[in-house]
Amino acid sequence: KQEVTQIPAALSVPEGENLVLNCSFTDSAIYNLQWFRQDPGKGLTSLLLIQSSQREQTSGRLNASLDKSSGRSTLYIAASQPGDSATYLCAVKDSSASKIIFGSGTRLSIRP
């Protein structure tokens, strides 16, 4: 059964730092992996989607990588800003069960 884990659950860094958020999954049979941002009390905003055949995707200051063989994805945020403070979730579309499975998220706080 596919499981998706995000460690740490919370992270606090000073403004301007580059940082990496981690996502791991137990079964490499996936169609894609998607990163989302969620602000308190709001819905999820899609940030990046990486297809199973891709290694990375970039959007502005964000770069997401995918290593299927090791069951890992990272979300790199460059030059962090207080506005980046939010919870970041990853989700995999599992090809075995054709389901989308979410991690529990990393709550990121950027200190001014």
Added chain:
Amino acid sequence: DVKVTQSSRYLVKRTGEKVFLECVQDMDHENMFWYRQDPGLGLRLIYFSYDVKMKEKGDIPEGYSVSREKKERFSLILESASTNQTSMYLCASSTRGQATNEKLFFGSGTQLSVL
């Protein structure tokens, strides 16, 4: 941009009431989903639909039903609301196509409180 609209941001209902949560998407997506999100439990799939009048149970369908009479609209129904259904409800949609390119788009959520 894809827009997924949920009719209410906040709802307060009484135990035993019938509750309707509405979701509309404007991008002609075939797939629509209802999730609930609770602290410590993450996102859990309640129901999903791949087409008009089609529905499939997710992981926690008990106490809920759904309706998809039009492609753009997916309704979640709590037949008799209970306090353990107090939660954030999130609607999402995606296009049916190549599985590797299926991207989820979410609404802004409905925080439901059942008293």
